[in-house]
Amino acid sequence: MTRHGFVVNVRPEKREEYLALHRAVWTRVEEAMSEQGIRNYTIFILDDTLFGYYEYAGDDYEADMAKIQLDATSQQWWELTGPCQTPFGTPAPGELWREMTPAWHLD
């Protein structure tokens, strides 16, 4: 199992829209992640910053994440959530949620 942390900002004027979407998240969007080994996924918010934490239970992370990217319903979902977000700090080209690096862990 691997642990992953990500950060992104929410656009202040879209904050409530983003939260409302996640109070009524589409079943297929969750299913697509579960099918590819995503577990125990929580998104936290403070002010205009979102932090996501999840665990990955599969054995080919890159391939499984690529499969989620191809899911048609997830793509429709991101058409709604994407405009609510803006990168945190200085992103690489095309980067939205930026992956963080684990610095310490306690079981």
Added chain:
Amino acid sequence: MTRHGFVVNVRPEKREEYLALHRAVWTRVEEAMSEQGIRNYTIFILDDTLFGYYEYAGDDYEADMAKIQLDATSQQWWELTGPCQTPFGTPAPGELWREMTPAWHLD
């Protein structure tokens, strides 16, 4: 079980010191947290921002966190780590690590 997310900034000039401390964290500091129900604790870093995620397995969160605050070895540890950190965003008086709010969860 409850899930908790926290965010703080690291002072750029103390970034390496903070990471080095966590590569050799004191056994008693980890023990004090484990004794009070802290589980699956990961600290992530990106640029100068730290994100902490943990789960709490006890049944009196406030009381158990207060017990950790009283641990003498943990207090010595924070004398080293505290000066490496500076609050993220606009903290309340005395606030260092700021607790985030869960916005969505997938088991």
